[in-house]
Amino acid sequence: MSFLENLNLGHGFRKYFRIDAALGESLHDEVYRIRHEVYCEDLGFEPVRDDRRETDAFDVHSLHCLLRTVGEPFRPVGCARVVMTNPDDRDSLLPFEHVCAEVLDRSIIDPSRLPRERIAEVSRLAVRRAYRRRKGEERQEINDVGDEDFGTAQQPRFPYIPVSLYMGSIAIAARQGVDTLFVLTEPRLAAHFARLGVRITRIGGPIEHRGTRVPSMIDVQDVIANMRTLMKPLWREVHAEVEKSFEAAPD
Template sequence: MDPATSSGGSNLGNRFDELFEFTLALDAVSVETVYRIRHDVYCRELGWEAVREDGLEKDAYDSHSVHCLLRRRGTGDLVGCSRLVLARPEEPSFPLPFELSCRDVIHRDQFDPAQLRRSDVGEVSRLAVMSAFRQRQGEAREPVTVGEHDFESRGGQPRFPFIPMSLYLGAAAVARRLSVENVF
């Protein structure tokens, strides 16, 4: 059987599209939904950020980001979110998150993000997947990562990280539509 098809010969991408809907958070309610997903995942479930009284996980980059949502078709269940952080037009020297978190490991003699035109630079970040959709049974409390292990079979159940990859690629597609040439 061709690994790119599921039972019945349907393309995996088409099958994914039948199950999930990717949208942009273009209004205040949708953006707040993104912040609530992030709070549930990053603060309550994984403990990476402090729990906040308002139940919203936000930071200084959200005001100049395009936010993405993934929902389950038919039920409308929230699956996850991501964002594309863009350079601040009014403050072009303001660094993107990776420029701060990776500043000590970037080999600027080989590649210096500061030399790129800021309107051509963006960063996909704050990927969050709700625990009900996170990985295989028994892994709901594990963070979503993509690595070699994702392409192996464990316990007889192979896994490809469709949900986190779709959130990343969806934000990358937004970058392409906005003519952002360098996405980190």
């Protein structure tokens, strides 16, 4: 990681990308179009829709982040959403609670016993095929970070796209007063994020859900307080851009 330790990840991010909280109708439309391209057309996880927008019932009480390239015009790269509990029915379940009811280890954490307004879930992380890893992998999902994403000693690199989308989700969660974020991901995610000083705790057994997935949790304030020095410039950049989105949003 010596190359990365000498790299200001905030500068690197700002050179190529911008991230926003997608708060207006036009940005929502971009998010839903990315999701349709990835989840419906590329991966076949959801049916193709005539309007080419992928949405579901959870979007009504979700906040979204949108990653785009810098320069004019901004080109959409990827998105993620933070699903809040339904403000009209706090006892309604988050998506992972439906899917993982039988595998959750409630001795680690029991979502049903937490203040429902202070929990949320990161889901629908989607990256357009042109930005998904390497040649030959354009039709693979990207919600994980693997060893290969850091390149080699000869050609090191940093996985800006998935990491910044998770960071954007954490920034949104922190602003909304969320303490605990849940996420359903590939089993190796926690180990790879640990390299970056981001602790993701597994809270249940594996399930088959578009591949093998495990339920995990992120302590929002723990991640922010204990982030590695390497990651802080990237976090500051992402956090500042998300905050600007909220400040510029119409009332």
